[in-house]
Amino acid sequence: MAEISPHSNADREENPLERQRELMELLSQETRHSIIQTLLGHPAALASADEINHFIPNKSRKTVQEQLEALVEAEVLTIYDYPPNKDTRGLPWKFYGFTERGADILGDFNYLKGVPIARAVHQKTRKPKKIKRHETAPRPPLPEPVRVTFRIDKKEA
Template sequence: MTDIPIHSKSDREKNPLERQQKLMELLSQETRHSIIQALLGHPKTLASADEINHFIPSKSKKTVGEQLDVLVEASILAVYEYPPNKEKRGLPWKFFGFTEYGADILGDFNYLKGVPMARAVHQKTRKPEKIERHETAPRPPLPEPVRATLRLDDEE
């Protein structure tokens, strides 16, 4: 599943549709799809593992963790660290977010059209104090190309 090339080389690909099929398979698996939706709904599009798990209650933490690893290996997501939070009890310091490649793929597969709905669901979902604390915790900025693709600057 994670042997999908990071960048398409259409001129060298024997079957460009094969790459599309692999990406569709990668993105449409139930847990991975839910992870993507949880991240798209997050106000900063950058969430801790606990935040993501909160929005996927039907799956175990282990399952969500395994699928996060698959998305990281496929370069759809990256782990963004915020070392200042390491010293603060109760705050996450590792966050999952889209890579530039991942954001481009989401655009190519029309995932970004659902962002307003995902944000509305996220905002209306009741969250325990721990998840509220995680959601408002300081975090690193996403790379500018990712911010631009996800149109994060338009909302601030």
């Protein structure tokens, strides 16, 4: 899990360099960085835990889950539920995706420039049937600012 800083939120707001350092540390940790890259490459910018785990094969499911939780706790990611999939066997109903804050942070740190490359890598990566099924599963719409940031058409989301 992400370490809790001994500095209060007020300290971070008063010291933008400290806030920037903490964000860079959050984004650059190996597993969290891989999660972010996986989501940047996803055609819908929303991925199930199984999809994320598929793209990070060198880490345990537990490690990936812990780092997903750290990114959710930091409000970079959130969980988007899609209840209609709950009753359909083999389809995910929980998806991880960026928050508006997360999209802003990625913009500030120039991660968004890599979206075309990440999408090309994602598209060319071999995926088993289960992951293909997850990738094409119906999912909830992203908030408008996030959708626009990642250039996701309404019909795709």
